[in-house]
Each structure stands twice: as structure tokens, then as C-alpha cells.
Amino acid sequence: MNASTTAPLAPDAPWVVLKFGGTSVATEARWRTILELAGARRARGARVLVVVSALAGVTDALKSLCGSAAPERLAAVERLVERHHALVHGMGLAECAGVDRWLASLRVLSQEGGATADAATSQPLWQAAVQAHGELLSSALGAAFMSANGLPTRWLDAREALLAREVPFLNDRARALSAQVQADPDPAFAAALAARGDVYITQGFIARDGDGRTVLLGRGGSDTSAAYFGALLRAERVEIWTDVAGMFSADPRQVPGARLLQRLDYDEAQEIATTGAKVLHARCISPCRRARVPLLIKDTRHPDFDGTAIGPLPPEAAPSIKAVSSRRGITLVSMETSGMWQQVGFLADVFALFKQHGLSVDLIGSAETNVTVSLDPTENLLDSDVVAALAADLARICRVKVIAPCAAVTLVGRGMRSMLYRLSGVLAEFGRERVHLISQSSNNLNLTFVVDEGMLDGLLPRLHDLLIRAGALRTDDATLFGPTWQALYGVSDSHVHAPWWRAARTRLLDLAQATPRYAYHLPTILERAQALRAMRSVDRVYYAIKANPHPAILRALARAGLGFECVSPGELDAVDAVADARESPRLFTPNFAPRAEYAQVMQRGLATTLDALHPLQHWQELFAGREVMLRVDLGRGLGHHDKVRTGGASSKFGLPVERLDEFLELARTHGVRIGGLHAHLGSGILDASHWPVVCGQLASISEKIGNVRVLNLGGGLGVPSHPGEAELDLAAVDAALAEVKRAYPQYELWLEPGRWLVADAGVLLARVTQSKRKGALEYLGCDAGMHALIRPALYDAWHEIVNLSRLDAPADTLYQVVGPICESGDVLGADRRLPNSSEGDVLLIAQTGAYGESMASRYNLRPLADAAVIE
Numbered sequence: 001m002n003a004s005t006t007a008p009l010a011p012d013a014p015w016v017v018l019k020f021g022g023t024s025v026a027t028e029a030r031w032r033t034i035l036e037l038a039g040a041r042r043a044r045g046a047r048v049l050v051v052v053s054a055l056a057g058v059t060d061a062l063k064s065l066c067g068s069a070a071p072e073r074l075a076a077v078e079r080l081v082e083r084h085h086a087l088v089h090g091m092g093l094a095e096c097a098g099v100d101r102w103l104a105s106l107r108v109l110s111q112e113g114g115a116t117a118d119a120a121t122s123q124p125l126w127q128a129a130v131q132a133h134g135e136l137l138s139s140a141l142g143a144a145f146m147s148a149n150g151l152p153t154r155w156l157d158a159r160e161a162l163l164a165r166e167v168p169f170l171n172d173r174a175r176a177l178s179a180q181v182q183a184d185p186d187p188a189f190a191a192a193l194a195a196r197g198d199v200y201i202t203q204g205f206i207a208r209d210g211d212g213r214t215v216l217l218g219r220g221g222s223d224t225s226a227a228y229f230g231a232l233l234r235a236e237r238v239e240i241w242t243d244v245a246g247m248f249s250a251d252p253r254q255v256p257g258a259r260l261l262q263r264l265d266y267d268e269a270q271e272i273a274t275t276g277a278k279v280l281h282a283r284c285i286s287p288c289r290r291a292r293v294p295l296l297i298k299d300t301r302h303p304d305f306d307g308t309a310i311g312p313l314p315p316e317a318a319p320s321i322k323a324v325s326s327r328r329g330i331t332l333v334s335m336e337t338s339g340m341w342q343q344v345g346f347l348a349d350v351f352a353l354f355k356q357h358g359l360s361v362d363l364i365g366s367a368e369t370n371v372t373v374s375l376d377p378t379e380n381l382l383d384s385d386v387v388a389a390l391a392a393d394l395a396r397i398c399r400v401k402v403i404a405p406c407a408a409v410t411l412v413g414r415g416m417r418s419m420l421y422r423l424s425g426v427l428a429e430f431g432r433e434r435v436h437l438i439s440q441s442s443n444n445l446n447l448t449f450v451v452d453e454g455m456l457d458g459l460l461p462r463l464h465d466l467l468i469r470a471g472a473l474r475t476d477d478a479t480l481f482g483p484t485w486q487a488l489y490g491v492s493d494s495h496v497h498a499p500w501w502r503a504a505r506t507r508l509l510d511l512a513q514a515t516p517r518y519a520y521h522l523p524t525i526l527e528r529a530q531a532l533r534a535m536r537s538v539d540r541v542y543y544a545i546k547a548n549p550h551p552a553i554l555r556a557l558a559r560a561g562l563g564f565e566c567v568s569p570g571e572l573d574a575v576d577a578v579a580d581a582r583e584s585p586r587l588f589t590p591n592f593a594p595r596a597e598y599a600q601v602m603q604r605g606l607a608t609t610l611d612a613l614h615p616l617q618h619w620q621e622l623f624a625g626r627e628v629m630l631r632v633d634l635g636r637g638l639g640h641h642d643k644v645r646t647g648g649a650s651s652k653f654g655l656p657v658e659r660l661d662e663f664l665e666l667a668r669t670h671g672v673r674i675g676g677l678h679a680h681l682g683s684g685i686l687d688a689s690h691w692p693v694v695c696g697q698l699a700s701i702s703e704k705i706g707n708v709r710v711l712n713l714g715g716g717l718g719v720p721s722h723p724g725e726a727e728l729d730l731a732a733v734d735a736a737l738a739e740v741k742r743a744y745p746q747y748e749l750w751l752e753p754g755r756w757l758v759a760d761a762g763v764l765l766a767r768v769t770q771s772k773r774k775g776a777l778e779y780l781g782c783d784a785g786m787h788a789l790i791r792p793a794l795y796d797a798w799h800e801i802v803n804l805s806r807l808d809a810p811a812d813t814l815y816q817v818v819g820p821i822c823e824s825g826d827v828l829g830a831d832r833r834l835p836n837s838s839e840g841d842v843l844l845i846a847q848t849g850a851y852g853e854s855m856a857s858r859y860n861l862r863p864l865a866d867a868a869v870i871e
């Protein structure tokens with residue numbers, strides 16, 4: 001420690017409370033970290049209060065000591081003496097009077113014993129006094145160590161400051177072992193401490209009761225102590241130092257892609273802590289909320305990680321789901337009665353019985369004749385006897401069904417109601433599970449689904465992914481969502497690399513002399529083409545040129561050995577116009593095209609796909625004696641949006657499988673051969689099992705037809721758009737297709753992707769035109785609107801938008817990014833956090849290589865965006 005840690009403090013110097021748990025105080029190395037952190041805050045001009053837990057394992061040892069007979073208690077105390085003495089010496093202290101004092105008092109207490117030797121019944125106050133010694137010892141050790149190492153630290157007895165409040169109806173046990181403290185800012189207490197010293201250490205977990213006796217704070221005790229002290233001192237901040245960087249958007253053990261939540265408001269944090277997250281006990285939030293003291297969760301082993309900051313959030317934050325959590329062990333009680341609402345007092349009678357059995361109800365769902373409530377095991381001592389006794393009593397006034405074990409899955413986030421429209425995909429996921437109860441909290445912060453516990457496996461990762469994809473978990477907002485757990489603690493995700501346009505920034509700024517303008521990065525496209533060509537199970541890849549027919553792209557892909565899938569004579573001409581592409585295999589896959597187009601293409605001898613009976617019924621002469629491909633409708637569609645799903649009766653594509661016999665009959669009559677079967681269920685699919693499943697289905701249909709050579713599995717290969725969304729696992733597609741191929745070796749497999757090859761390779765450059773504030777919203781206008789890129793308006797598509805002119809400036813303004821078109825839907829990105837932007841800045845709209853330029857229009861008679869190619 002240096003002079004700055006002893007320089008006098010200003011009279012109004014703020015307090016910072018630091019809390020460390022059991023593993024953080026168990027070794028000399030960890031104490032050095034505490035010393036450094038406390039010293040750094042003191043050096044910055046703050047008063048410091050360190051709150052510590054007992055050394056790891058000590059509280060458990062003390063608890064079991066309370067349940068042991070006298071000789072065993074003595075042996076247990078001696079083991080604790082040894083452990084603490086060893087650490088005193090290990091920390092370079094010759095001796096520690098504070099530690100010896102508490103060891104001596106522990107010896108005396110344990111000799112006295114409780115009323116009986118059974119922990120469940122022995123005097124709760126004696127147990128509290130014994131268990132308090134874990135923290136009394138660790139704090140005494142800390143005071144000695146820190147003072148000996150240059151940071152004069154005063155030992156504070158937490159019981160002086162924290163007084164348990166009287167809670168009516170609490171039994172003796174709860175009063176002694178699960179006490180609560182009313183902690184309001186107390187300037188006199190803060191001033192008295194400040195007068196005695198600058199740096200203090202005290203105990204977590206303990207307080208005193210009205211008679212001055214030691215009581216414990218129960219679960220999450222040390223965090224709660226830190227929060228109480230933070231409130232009493234009206235600290236500038238309470239820092240909870242633990243073994244993980246903070247709260248995450250899901251339990252990282254189940255969802256490695258869960259994101260660190262960098263900022264939460266008190267209510268959200270409370271909700272997340274209540275509904276599953278273990279890192280912070282829900283109890284410790286309200287003292288800080290009441291006193292408006294921010295909380296910060298940090299990782300002791302990685303002080304450089306940002307952590308989670310909990311405090312009042314700026315109101316301009318966009319609504320977002322922050323986390324999805326789950327709780328197991330939920331019991332549902334469903335109560336059925338006819339005409340319940342007519343019965344005055346029915347609910348009062350029902351709930352009186354819950355109260356009588358000491359059960360606190362969590363969620364409630366009601367219908368005309370049914371009320372269903374959930375019981376949470378963390379709030380209730382739920383054993384089957386209690387529930388059976390309750391059910392027996394309830395049975396006297398209604399029909400009762402107990403459903404257990406259930407799990408509650410909760411989505412947490414501010415403004416839940418305004419996000420419901422985004423959740424259809426998420427709700428569909430629950431459609432497959434059995435939902436017993438749905439409950440939306442009245443504070444608009446959570447939406448909970450209760451399902452059978454067995455349904456939980458694998459559900460959370462799927463939901464997390466769906467929420468990101470739906471734009472409901474706004475992982476694009478980097479001020480709220482930090483890195484993934486995997487990136488922080490695991491092997492970093494090899495897929496996550498900086499996009500090409502970061503390195504090409506100067507070139508792109510140069511290209512942005514004229515805007516709106518697309519720019520395409522050929523190396524990215526070639527890399528993708530090679531990956532597809534390397535799939536061992538796929539015999540041929542046709543590029544669906546509707547995604548982007550730019551001649552330079554067609555040339556590059558022809559050279560890379562790809563064929564072309566075209567849907568119109570215009571697209572076929574576009575391929576013809578590129579010398580290198582002219583000789584490449586081509587596929588004509590139209591839909592509701594006129595006769596003349598088929599006539600022209602059949603004449604040229606190109607492979608043609610039919611997807612209806614009409615051509616064979618009315619234009620047989622075009623196909624007689626020739627080979628065609630047949631597109632079937634497998635009865636379901638998939639993809640990133642309803643409008644791109646191409647299966648099922650509501651979609652106009654494909655021959656329904658039940659009409660196959662009619663088609664085969666017509667083909668036989670006119671001597672038409674079916675060389676291949678085709679299915680394309682939609683666009684933007686990220687599930688690797690999709691193509692193998694389709695392959696299996698087409699193979700089994702082909703058996704029926706005979707002589708089919710080719711199975712064309714369509715395109716649809718998706719690219720993740722939102723940050724954190726999982727990539728399509730191409731290797732998994734390949735491996736699973738190879739499996740199917742082993743069963744059906746006679747078929748050639750074709751793919752016809754568009755998006756996957758080109759989406760990431762393209763960006764749209766635009767210039768800021770104007771900005772405008774309206775109410776709470778800040779609009780940022782640019783010269784690219786829905787005429788240049790229609791995907792956001794048409795599909796609610798999400799494209800990353802950055803200010804290329806200020807790429808590394810902090811993104812601290814929330815914008816609605818809009819274009820110049822006379823439509824309210826002309827919004828390129830809603831609620832986007834960007835640096836404060838000005839007229840003339842260059843915006844980059846990412847991942848616009850597919851279906852960007854090719855779907856552009858001259859609406860409002862604005863010129864088409866042009867395109868540049870980066871070789």
C-alpha cells in the first residue's frame with residue numbers, strides 16, 4: 001500500500017461496501033486480492049467497508065457441530081482452531097489476537113451446548129451464536145492481515161449496526177436463524193464510523209435482536225448484510241465479489257451461450273434472482289433499492305470482467321427480455337368447482353386453508369370454474385405430508401388435483417406486454433410441451449409457464465435461442481448484454497470472428513462517396529462456396545441467384561464449381577450474360593410461370609422443375625418423352641418468417657404428396673420421366689437436422705416412383721442475424737446426410753442455397769440525412785430506405801446497423817433508424833444503440849448480401865442503390 005491509502009479523506013468522502021464470500025477469504029492469495037481492491041478504493045478517496053463470509057466450509061462445520069454430542073463438538077472446535085491457526089501463519093502473521101479471542105469464545109459456547117444435542121430442536125439462539133463465529137473469525141483475521149500489510153483496517157462488530165426487526169408470526173427458530181433487518185440510511189451511524197477510521201471489516205450473516213443477542217440472516221446472509229450496510233451508510237456502491245462475473249441471460253450451466261447482463265434495474269434483478277439465478281439472493285436487492293444504492297456483481301478471479309451493475313436504469317432503454325430462468329420442484333394445486341364466482345368467499349376460504357398449512361402461494365391462474373396455484377419449494381417446506389394434508393382439507397370445498405413435479409420457466413424483462421407480439425415462435429415451443437399454467441406478473445416484468453418437470457431438459461437453450469432470434473432478447477444492445485459465458489470462461493466460440501467490413505472500413509468509407517450503395521466481399525462468398533463444396537454427402541450445389549444476381553458473384557461462384565438455380569427467364573439470361581457461368585449446370589425452378597417460359601426452357605434442354613399438375617394436364621406436348629424434376633410439398637414450412645415458409649396448404653408451392661399418384665399417372669401417359677424429386681420448405685433455417693429429415697422423406701417417396709436419380713433438398717440454409725444466435729452447423733448437416741445416404745446410396749444429393757453464400761458478404765452503405773426527436777424517441781434518417789432494403793419492413797428482419805464514421809465511439813444513443821420513403825413502415829432498425837450521429841455520417845447495414853439489392857425497388861421514384869465489389 002502506498003501513501004495514497006493513508007492520505008486524509010475529504011469529510012464527505014463516499015462509502016464503498018465490498019463483500020467477499022467463503023472461497024474468497026480462504027487463502028492468502030485471495031486475501032491479497034481483497035487487500036488490493038480495498039486499497040484501490042481507499043486510494044481513490046472512498047471510505048471502505050469490507051463484509052466477509054466465514055472461510056469456505058466453516059459454516060457447515062459449525063452447523064453440524066450444533067447437532068453433535070459434547071465430545072464431538074470439542075473435536076470439531078479443535079479442527080477449526082487448527083484450520084484458522086494454519087491460515088494465520090500462512091498469511092504471514094505471527095499471531096492474531098482477534099482470532100484467538102473468537103476461538104476461545106467458540107470453545108466455551110460449544111462446551112455449554114444447546115438445550116439438546118439435536119440441531120433441529122437445540123436452542124436456536126445458541127445455534128446462532130455458535131454459527132456467528134465463522135464470520136467473527138474470518139473478519140478478525142482479515143483486519144489483522146490488512147492492517148499488517150499497510151492498510152489500517154478497523155474491525156467492526158456487525159451486531160452493533162444491524163438490529164433485527166420484529167416480524168409478527170415468526171417462530172423462535174425463524175427469529176434466530178432467518179432474521180430480517182430494517183436498514184435505512186443512518187447519517188449519524190455513518191458519521192460515527194467515519195470519525196473512527198477509513199477502512200473497516202465486518203461480518204456478513206449476523207445481526208443482533210432487540211435483547212442484544214446474536215441472530216443470523218438466513219440464506220444469502222452475507223450478501224444481504226452488505227446490502228444492509230450499503231443502505232445504512234448510503235454507500236456510493238455495494239460490490240458483491242463472487243466466483244462468477246454476474247447475472248446471465250440464462251443459467252450458463254444449461255446455456256453456455258447465455259450473455260452477461262451488464263446493466264439491470266432493481267426490479268429486473270430482483271425478478272431474475274427470485275426466479276432462478278443463484279448468484280445473488282433476491283433478499284439483498286430491496287435494501288439497496290430503497291436507499292437508491294447501486295449494486296455491482298464482480299468476479300474475484302477476474303476483476304477485469306465488467307460484471308453486472310444493478311441500479312436505476314435510464315428510462316430510454318428499449319424493452320427487452322433480459323433473462324429466461326427455470327425453477328424445479330414446483331407443486332401445482334388445481335381446484336375445480338362449478339360456479340365458483342357465484343360463491344361469495346370461495347377464494348377467501350381456499351386461501352385460508354393455504355395459510356393454515358403455512359404455505360405461501362407463488363403463481364395463480366384462474367378460470368370460471370378453476371383456480372390453479374403454484375407452490376415454490378424455496379418459499380415453502382414442501383413435503384408430501386403437508387401437501388396431502390392441504391389437499392384433504394381443500395377436498396371439502398372443491399375438487400383438488402395436485403400436479404407435481406412441475407417446473408416454472410420464466411421470461412424476465414421490463415415491458416413484457418409490449419413484446420408479446422414477438423413471442424409467437426417462443427410460444428410455439430411451449431405448444432409442444434404441456435403447459436399447466438401461464439402467469440403474467442402484474443408489474444409487467446415476468447411471464448411464467450409451468451410445465452411438467454421432465455419437459456425442462458433442453459428447453460432452456462432452445463428458448464434462449466428463439467428469444468434472440470425473435471429480437472425479444474436484444475443481445476444487439478451491447479450496453480445491456482455483455483459477452484457470452486462461453487466467451488468469458490470457456491473455449492471461445494470459434495465462429496465468432498470480427499466481420500470482414502471492420503477491416504475494410506477505410507475502403508468502405510471511400511465507396512460511400514455515393515449512397516445508398518451495396519458492397520460485396522467476394523472472399524467471403526468464396527469461403528462459403530468452398531465450405532459447401534467440401535460437404536462429402538452433397539453431389540452438386542446450385543446457387544439460388546434470386547438472393548443476389550450480381551455478375552461478379554455469378555462469375556466467382558461458377559469458377560468455384562457451383563451451378564445456378566433460376567426461377568425466371570430473366571435469371572437464366574443473367575447467368576448467360578456472364579461468360580464463365582454460361583457452361584455451368586442450370587436448374588429452372590419456376591412457380592405459376594406461363595406456358596411460354598416452360599416452352600422456351602425445355603427447348604434449351606435445361607433441367608426443369610414442375611410443382612403442379614397443370615403443366616402435364618394442359619401442356620403435355622412440351623414435356624412428352626422428356627425428363628422433369630418434381631417439387632413436392634411435404635406439408636409443413638419452415639423459416640425465419642411466415643412469408644418465407646413454403647410448405648403446407650397455405651403456401652402456393654409444390655405438389656401435395658396426396659396428389660402424387662395423379663401426377664405419376666399423367667407422366668406415364670405422356671412418357672414423361674421423373675429424374676428428381678425436390679423440396680424446399682423455406683428460407684433461413686438454422687436447424688441442422690432439417691435437410692437430413694427432408695432427404696429421408698424424399699428418398700422414401702422416390703422408392704414409390706422408381707428410377708429417380710436426384711434428390712434436391714432445396715436451399716434455406718440460414719445465417720444467424722442477431723448477436724449470440726447459434727450458427728447453422730454445416731458439419732452436422734453433412735454427417736447426418738451421409739447417414740441417410742448410406743441407407744439410400746442410389747441418389748445424388750443436390751442443394752440450392754442462396755442466402756448462406758452471400759448474406760454475410762454484403763453491406764449497405766447509407767448516409768445520415770437528418771435527425772429528429774419526437775416524444776421519447778430519437779429518429780435518425782438516412783438515404784437508404786425500404787426501397788433499397790425491404791427486409792425489415794417485409795419480414796421484421798433484423799440487420800445490424802453501425803455508424804461506420806464513428807465505429808469505435810461509445811454507442812450511447814437509442815435511435816429509430818429510418819429511411820426517406822413515404823411509409824410509416826420505412827424503418828431499418830428500431831431501438832438501435834449508436835454513437836451520437838450527425839448529418840453526413842456513413843451508416844453500414846450489415847448482412848445485406850442476400851435479398852437486399854435483388855429485392856430493391858424504385859418506389860417513390862428513388863434511384864436504385866448501385867453496388868461495388870471488393871475482390
Ligand code: LLP
Binds near residue numbers: 752
Ligand atoms: N430454392 C428455392 C426453390 C427457393 O424458393 C429459394 C428461395 C431458395 C432455393 C434459396 O433459399 P435460401 O437458401 O436463400 O434461403 N426474400 C426472403 C427469402 C425468400 C426466399 C425465396 N426462395 C428473405 O429476404 O429472407
